[in-house]
Amino acid sequence: GAVVSQHPSWVICKSGTSVKIECRSLDFQATTMFWYRQFPKQSLMLMATSNEGSKATYEQGVEKDKFLINHASLTLSTLTVTSAHPEDSSFYICSAPNHRTGELFFGEGSRLTVL
Amino acid sequence: AQSVTQLGSHVSVSEGALVLLRCNYSSSVPPYLFWYVQYPNQGLQLLLKYTTGATLVKGINGFEAEFKKSETSFHLTKPSAHMSDAAEYFCAVRPLKGAQKLVFGQGTRLTINP
Secondary structure, three states: OOEEEEEEEEEOOOOOOOEEEEEEEEOOOOOOOEEEEOOOOOOOOEEEEOOOOOOOOOOOOOOOOOOOEEEEEEOOOEEOOOOOOOOOOOOEEEEEEEOOOEEEEEEOOOOEEOO | OOOEEEEEEEEEEEEOEEEEEEEEOOOOOEEEEEEEEEEEOOEEEEEEEOOOOOOOEEEEHHEEEEEEEHEEEEEEEEOOHHHHHOEEEEEEEEEEOOOOOOEEEOEEEEEEEE
16 A cells, blocks of 8 residues: 555645645655656656755745645645645645655655646 | 656557667766656656666566666666556656655656557
8 A cells, every 4th residue: 555645636726725735654754755746748846855843945946935845743744835826737746755764655646726 | 966868758569569668867976766657647656776786677567677877878678568557657866875856757658559
């Protein structure tokens, strides 16, 4: 079964609303998690690194106030798309490294559609 | 900075034929290299990875890849394609001693013809 879980898998929202996506590591602790964005038929682009107990590290060009990241515990990171607009519609994927084993696990992804 | 180039955004082969998906990388330090598969509306599943040691790496579902430092390549192969192999494939790289951030190639969509 999945060791990194994302919720929700699908979300449709109206323009101007905020949407929260959760990423959970199910059987290991993750001090860091990574958030990626994938446009249709394109590759994954790293948005930010989520750090437990401290601020997230954003990649160049990613708006911090637009994509709020909170790493509240060693097993949960959340990505909140604030005041979503249609151009924010995308597939968002998180990943979490198991530092004990060195393996990197990906979530199932969350498809956001903003109307 | 690391980068990954996948030659061919779309590859089509017949069932039973050889699958070859190309990946070239650039890295200032010895990299870790990965191949992932993605089925529609799903996350990524690790096929195989190269870290150190043997340059020919075997993965799941009959796939394998060979790290060729002289060619900065990490091409993915499978001797005989199966219909279930139809998916999007991503090559990725990360620095040997870096964080576990991955840089992905553009992806190659593999289509299997009956």
